[in-house]
Amino acid sequence: xxxxxxxxxxxxxxxxxxxxxxxxxxxxxxxxxxxxxxxxxxxxxxxxxxxxxxxxxxxxxxxxxxxxxxxxxxxxxxxxxxxxxxxxxxxxxxxxxxxxxxxxxxxxxxxxxxxxxxxxxxxxxxxxxxxxxxxxxxxxxxxxxxxxxxxxxxxxxxxxxxxxxxxxxxxxxxxxxxxxxxxxxxxxxxxxxxxxxxxxxxxxxxxxxxxxxxxxxxxxxxxxxxxxxxxxxxxxxxxxxxxxxxxxxxxxxxxxxxxxxxxxxxxxxxxxxxxxxxxxxxxxxxxxxxxxxxxxxxxxxxxxxxxxxxxxxxxxxxxxxxxxxxxxxxxxxxxxxxxxxxxxxxxxxxxxxxxx
Amino acid sequence: xxxxxxxxxxxxxxxxxxxxxxxxxxxxxxxxxxxxxxxxxxxxxxxxxxxxxxxxxxxxxxxxxxxxxxxxxxxxxxxxxxxxxxxxxxxxxxxxxxxxxxxxxxxxxxxxxxxxxxxxxxxxxxxxxxxxxxxxxxxxxxxxxxxxxxxxxxxxxxxxxxxxxxxxxxxxxxxxxxxxxxxxxxxxxxxxxxxxxxxxxxxxxxxxxxxxxxxxxxxxxxxxxxxxxxxxxxxxxxxxxxxxxxxxxxxxxxxxxxxxxxxxxxxxxxxxxxxxxxxxxxxxxxxxxxxxxxxxxxxxxxxxxxxxxxxxxxxxxxxxxxxxxxxxxxxxxxxxxxxxxxxxxxxxxxxxxxxxxxxxxxxxxxxxxxxxxxxxxxxxxxxxxxxxxxxxxxxxxxxxxxxxxxxxxxxxxxxxxxxxxxxxxxxxxxxxxxxxxxxxxxxxxxxxxxxxxxxxxxxxxxxxxxxxxxxxxxxxxxxxxxxxxxxxxxxxxxxxxxxxxxxxxxxx
Numbered sequence: 001x002x003x004x005x006x007x008x009x010x011x012x013x014x015x016x017x018x019x020x021x022x023x024x025x026x027x028x029x030x031x032x033x034x035x036x037x038x039x040x041x042x043x044x045x046x047x048x049x050x051x052x053x054x055x056x057x058x059x060x061x062x063x064x065x066x067x068x069x070x071x072x073x074x075x076x077x078x079x080x081x082x083x084x085x086x087x088x089x090x091x092x093x094x095x096x097x098x099x100x101x102x103x104x105x106x107x108x109x110x111x112x113x114x115x116x117x118x119x120x121x122x123x124x125x126x127x128x129x130x131x132x133x134x135x136x137x138x139x140x141x142x143x144x145x146x147x148x149x150x151x152x153x154x155x156x157x158x159x160x161x162x163x164x165x166x167x168x169x170x171x172x173x174x175x176x177x178x179x180x181x182x183x184x185x186x187x188x189x190x191x192x193x194x195x196x197x198x199x200x201x202x203x204x205x206x207x208x209x210x211x212x213x214x215x216x217x218x219x220x221x222x223x224x225x226x227x228x229x230x231x232x233x234x235x236x237x238x239x240x241x242x243x244x245x246x247x248x249x250x251x252x253x254x255x256x257x258x259x260x261x262x263x264x265x266x267x268x269x270x271x272x273x274x275x276x277x278x279x280x281x282x283x284x285x286x287x288x289x290x291x292x293x294x295x296x297x298x299x300x301x302x303x304x305x306x307x308x309x310x311x312x313x314x315x316x317x318x319x320x321x322x323x324x325x326x327x328x329x330x331x332x333x334x335x336x337x338x339x340x341x342x343x344x345x346x347x348x349x350x351x352x353x354x355x356x
Numbered sequence: 357x358x359x360x361x362x363x364x365x366x367x368x369x370x371x372x373x374x375x376x377x378x379x380x381x382x383x384x385x386x387x388x389x390x391x392x393x394x395x396x397x398x399x400x401x402x403x404x405x406x407x408x409x410x411x412x413x414x415x416x417x418x419x420x421x422x423x424x425x426x427x428x429x430x431x432x433x434x435x436x437x438x439x440x441x442x443x444x445x446x447x448x449x450x451x452x453x454x455x456x457x458x459x460x461x462x463x464x465x466x467x468x469x470x471x472x473x474x475x476x477x478x479x480x481x482x483x484x485x486x487x488x489x490x491x492x493x494x495x496x497x498x499x500x501x502x503x504x505x506x507x508x509x510x511x512x513x514x515x516x517x518x519x520x521x522x523x524x525x526x527x528x529x530x531x532x533x534x535x536x537x538x539x540x541x542x543x544x545x546x547x548x549x550x551x552x553x554x555x556x557x558x559x560x561x562x563x564x565x566x567x568x569x570x571x572x573x574x575x576x577x578x579x580x581x582x583x584x585x586x587x588x589x590x591x592x593x594x595x596x597x598x599x600x601x602x603x604x605x606x607x608x609x610x611x612x613x614x615x616x617x618x619x620x621x622x623x624x625x626x627x628x629x630x631x632x633x634x635x636x637x638x639x640x641x642x643x644x645x646x647x648x649x650x651x652x653x654x655x656x657x658x659x660x661x662x663x664x665x666x667x668x669x670x671x672x673x674x675x676x677x678x679x680x681x682x683x684x685x686x687x688x689x690x691x692x693x694x695x696x697x698x699x700x701x702x703x704x705x706x707x708x709x710x711x712x713x714x715x716x717x718x719x720x721x722x723x724x725x726x727x728x729x730x731x732x733x734x735x736x737x738x739x740x741x742x743x744x745x746x747x748x749x750x751x752x753x754x755x756x757x758x759x760x761x762x763x764x765x766x767x768x769x770x771x772x773x774x775x776x777x778x779x780x781x782x783x784x785x786x787x788x789x790x791x792x793x794x795x796x797x798x799x800x801x802x803x804x805x806x807x808x809x810x811x812x813x814x815x816x817x818x819x820x821x822x823x824x825x826x827x828x829x830x831x832x833x834x835x836x837x838x839x840x841x842x843x844x845x846x847x848x849x850x851x852x853x854x855x856x857x858x859x860x861x862x863x864x
Binding site: 213 | 683704706715729
């Protein structure tokens with residue numbers, strides 16, 4: 001059991017190590033010291049309680065975004081739409097957050113979170129339903145829906161839901177009511193706890209429920225799922241809705257826990273990082289948490305690294321890209337680490353005629 | 357002694373966990389047919405892939421025309437005169453015959469493909485070897501036997517003097533198969549050597565000059581048709597004496613369980629694949645469906661089990677009528693399905709044996725409760741199936757993909773038989789599995805019949821149909837040609853029906 005776990009996590013860990021090693025070489029080319037830079041990164045991301053809070057806050061939407069991609073992976077679908085689902089989740093959570101007052105926190109906050117989740121679920125569900133009914137590829141549809149969501153949320157923040165207080169000229173909503181703000185206990189934001197609980201719930205659903213069994217059956221062998229009496233299209237649509245719900249919750253937590261409102265342009269890119277997280281976690285919902293923490297820590301510490309070691313913060317993006325590259329191309333790592341391939345991989349050889 | 361065209365000398369090949377070939381040696385002489393016989397997993401494919409340059413041997417070497425060679429790839433083998441006809445044809449269906457034949461070795465004139473020259477050469481070639489074919493026909497319009505001829509011509513065009521034929525008769529009617537054997541015999545007259553891979557004993561005895569039998573990667577016997585018999589060969593293949601025929605009692609048919617009324621079904625491309633087919637299957641009988649593959653059998657099975665919609669007609673299972681039905685609705689009527697393609701439909705490779713043992717039952721009690729799977733109950737169920745159906749596995753938690761073909765099939769059969777069933781739809785239930793597992797599964801299917809289950813058996817193996825069925829239906833081009841009683845049918849009669857020839861047509 002532990003052996004197989006080791007095998008599973010060896011590739012992501014090796015990818016991180018390789019990414020950092022190549023990152024160190026790049027730091028050297030900038031005439032900086034990798035030791036100083038990485039130490040600053042670590043201190044900036046985990047050195048004191050403020051740093052930890054920053055890391056956890058950065059990691060929270062990444063967990064949701066990672067889960068949104070990982071869950072869809074389980075049904076064999078590639079959800080590129082985390083960005084759009086997160087945006088609609090963020091704007092509708094903010095809308096409910098500032099638009100209703102007079103509710104106690106125990107009601108207002110969950111309702112606002114749920115509004116974000118449902119908005120995301122609808123957004124993801126559109127792609128899933130189109131896939132199930134017309135065969136439209138979810139990658140194309142979710143990419144396009146990202147643009148739609150981006151413009152829709154910009155418009156909402158600039159027009160009907162705009163914050164008209166004082167001399168505001170920014171496209172943003174008013175601050176949400178206090179009763180819709182996610183509280184913080186010490187260094188641990190409640191949003192992060194919610195994210196971890198959500199990750200565990202996702203794992204439970206996938207491993208323990210009949211719905212999870214259906215999702216994984218569709219992902220692993222659609223024909224066998226069909227044979228088993230599973231309604232493949234329905235599962236695809238539902239899976240994308242769940243994925244959207246997860247991303248939408250991530251957006252809601254951003255609005256209600258970090259920014260206090262929705263502001264156009266603030267959350268850009270968060271949804272896409274979910275893809276990195278999901279790949280680094282090898283689509284395992286429990287693996288999403290450490291993967292998001294790692295990336296969150298790097299982002300939280302980047303400013304300090306720039307300040308202390310004079311390294312451009314973009315280096316963090318380069319290291320992330322390298323990690324993703326090594327995770328996605330494990331054959332390079334296997335070759336370096338002399339790891340054995342699975343027999344099935346070894347047997348794949350070209351066959352036949354016509355190449356003389 | 358005549359020239360050795362192709363040989364293997366003490367060839368060994370190891371894959372992770374298996375010794376696929378262990379010091380295998382064989383020799384093919386000019387003008388002879390060498391039959392390579394063995395069960396699935398005996399190492400035939402590995403050996404042939406080594407001879408054709410796709411794998412390199414770990415030990416030993418390949419000999420071509422007396423010369424020790426180190427093949428760098430299939431191209432190398434082809435340039436040395438080795439031609440191979442794969443079991444699954446490597447043709448470009450929308451292209452013409454001549455284009456397919458010259459593809460990759462086209463005659464060139466001023467930088468362009470010289471199709472006129474290509475056509476001339478193809479016609480010349482087909483005359484020389486007596487393999488008549490229309491060079492301008494589009495390959496996908498040709499019958500399977502003709503497509504195979506294109507493959508053979510492709511090899512001859514590349515000046516092959518050795519032809520490796522991998523399971524060439526699997527896709528043919530008995531008459532087409534006999535014709536192919538005749539063609540191969542004639543080709544050897546012109547000096548070719550043929551390596552003929554098969555698991556059909558009758559063909560080996562009919563056509564081979566030399567027979568090499570492989571078992572567990574080793575050569576276990578070399579013989580000639582004159583020195584052996586079907587039973588002798590089977591014993592060599594399996595390593596013990598086997599029953600080639602199953603004993604069965606007389607059927608006692610009861611009520612009608614499955615009734616089809618003018619059932620029409622379309623294939624994936626929207627063409628009619630099954631045209632107004634009507635028949636019935638009763639309790640306690642086995643209705644065999646014979647036919648060359650691709651004549652509507654797959655669509656028939658998929659329609660009955662709910663995987664494919666009906667375009668017209670009616671289906672009655674027990675007292676329930678269906679014009680459309682989901683897989684699950686039909687399964688709940690007591691219909692079990694052994695699917696034709698166990699990797700595609702029957703199993704999920706990454707799932708454990710436990711999960712696969714409830715693949716189409718996970719949602720029912722006792723395997724789940726209020727939406728949650730009951731892992732302990734599922735595990736006990738899987739252990740029961742593994743025990744009763746003799747699935748050889750180290751544990752029930754390993755992925756199904758780690759099992760051999762025969763054990764996968766036993767797992768599926770075990771799963772499908774673990775309920776009380778009224779109708780069993782068994783499609784190619786013993787395809788690609790070892791003789792021991794075949795015997796076992798045949799026995800279990802007969803037991804089901806004797807318990808009163810109605811059985812619809814679809815198989816491309818005529819021997820299987822003849823051995824198990826009580827009545828035999830023959831499909832040709834989506835039409836039901838006839839339904840015969842097993843007692844008045846024989847190989848020839850069914851073979852003619854499989855080719856679409858009825859008495860009325862032949863007398864006309």
